[in-house]
Amino acid sequence: MEKVKWGKTGLSVTRSAFGALPIQRLSKQDAVRLLNMAYDNGINFYDTARAYSDSEEKLGCAFHDKRDDLIIATKTQCKNPQEFWEHLNISLEKLQTDYIDIYQFHNIEQIPLENSPLYECMLKAKEEGKIRHIGVTCHKLFNARTAMNSGLYETIQYPLSALSSAEEIGFARECGDKEIGVIAMKALAGGMLKSAAFSMAYLRAIPQVIPIWGFQFEHELREVLELEKMPPPLDEAMLEAIAECRGELNGDFCRGCGYCMPCAVDIKINWIARMPQLLRRAPYKPFYTPEWKKELAKVENCTECGSCMERCPYELKITDLLQKSAEDYKKFGQEHGFDLI
Ligand code: SF4
Numbered sequence: 001m002e003k004v005k006w007g008k009t010g011l012s013v014t015r016s017a018f019g020a021l022p023i024q025r026l027s028k029q030d031a032v033r034l035l036n037m038a039y040d041n042g043i044n045f046y047d048t049a050r051a052y053s054d055s056e057e058k059l060g061c062a063f064h065d066k067r068d069d070l071i072i073a074t075k076t077q078c079k080n081p082q083e084f085w086e087h088l089n090i091s092l093e094k095l096q097t098d099y100i101d102i103y104q105f106h107n108i109e110q111i112p113l114e115n116s117p118l119y120e121c122m123l124k125a126k127e128e129g130k131i132r133h134i135g136v137t138c139h140k141l142f143n144a145r146t147a148m149n150s151g152l153y154e155t156i157q158y159p160l161s162a163l164s165s166a167e168e169i170g171f172a173r174e175c176g177d178k179e180i181g182v183i184a185m186k187a188l189a190g191g192m193l194k195s196a197a198f199s200m201a202y203l204r205a206i207p208q209v210i211p212i213w214g215f216q217f218e219h220e221l222r223e224v225l226e227l228e229k230m231p232p233p234l235d236e237a238m239l240e241a242i243a244e245c246r247g248e249l250n251g252d253f254c255r256g257c258g259y260c261m262p263c264a265v266d267i268k269i270n271w272i273a274r275m276p277q278l279l280r281r282a283p284y285k286p287f288y289t290p291e292w293k294k295e296l297a298k299v300e301n302c303t304e305c306g307s308c309m310e311r312c313p314y315e316l317k318i319t320d321l322l323q324k325s326a327e328d329y330k331k332f333g334q335e336h337g338f339d340l341i
C-alpha cells in the first residue's frame, strides 16, 4: 500500500488508516481478526482512544507481537495533569506497549497551549519516551486553526470528507504547508457518503491528509483495500458525483457522532437527525420495524431543552432536524407502503 512521509512526524504512513472506534462493537475474537486482516493487507496506522471502551485492549491483543511495525495513535480526554498520567498509563497497559506513536488531546474544549499544565505533560511524556508525537483532535474549525497556528502539534485530527467546505479544505491545505499531519476522521461523513471512493479521491489530492476509515465489517475493509489497489482519480465524473451529493445534503447534515447525547427524553438523536439520508442511502426496510417506529415517535416528546444543541460541534439546529426527520419518515413510509407511526 502506498505510503507518505508524514510531515514533521517523519513517519512513513499508509494512505489509508484504520479507525478503531467501531471495533468496540465486535467480540474480541472478531476484532482481532479484522485488525490482523488490515495489517496483513498493509495498513500500518491505527487510531483509537481511551474513551472507546475496550478498543485499545483489542489493539493490544492483535498487535503486541508486531508493535514496531505499526503506528498507533490514541487519545485522552483528560482535564488535569493527574488524569493525563492516569489515562496514559492505562492506554500503555491496554495496548501492551511501552510507547504510543501519536498521543492526542481528544476534542477538549480549550486547546492546551505553550506552558499550560496539560501541554507540559505531553512534553514530559515525550521526554520520557512514553509518546513519540503530540497531536490533538478537534470538531470545531476554530479550535483546529488554533492548534495549527500554535505550532505545537505534529498532527491534527479533524472531520474531513468529500463533503467538507472550502474553508475546511483550506485548513487542511495550510496544515500541509506547515508540515502538520492531518488525520481525517468521519471520511464517510457519518454515513452520508455511500462509497469510500468519493473521499479517497477527494482527500488524496491534499498532501498530508490521511483518512482513518472506521471499520466494523470485513466488507468495509475490503472496499478500502480494493480502492487502494487502484485509487480512484479525482476526475470530472468524480467531481460531478460529489457535487450532486453536496447539493442533496445542503451542508446542514448530522454526522452521527453522538456528541449531542444523551437526550433528556431518550431520543436517539445521532440516528434520527440523519434518518432522511439513511433511508435514501442505505436499505430502508430495516428502519420500518416497530422498534424504529417507536424511536421516531419519541421526537414528539422533545421539550426543546436545548442541551443537545449546546453539545453539537457542528452547531446544528437539532430540534428542527428532528422534526423534519420525523415528517420525512412518515411521508417516505407512506410512499413505500409502510404503516404510519
Ligand atoms: S432539545 Fe429535544 S432532542 Fe435535544 S436534548 Fe432536549 S429533549 Fe432531547
Ligand code: SF4
Pocket (backbone or CB within 6 Å): 253, 254, 255, 256, 257, 258, 259, 260, 261, 269, 270, 273, 311, 312, 313, 314, 315, 316, 318
Ligand atoms: S446532531 Fe450534531 S452532535 Fe448530534 S450526532 Fe449529529 S452531528 Fe453529532
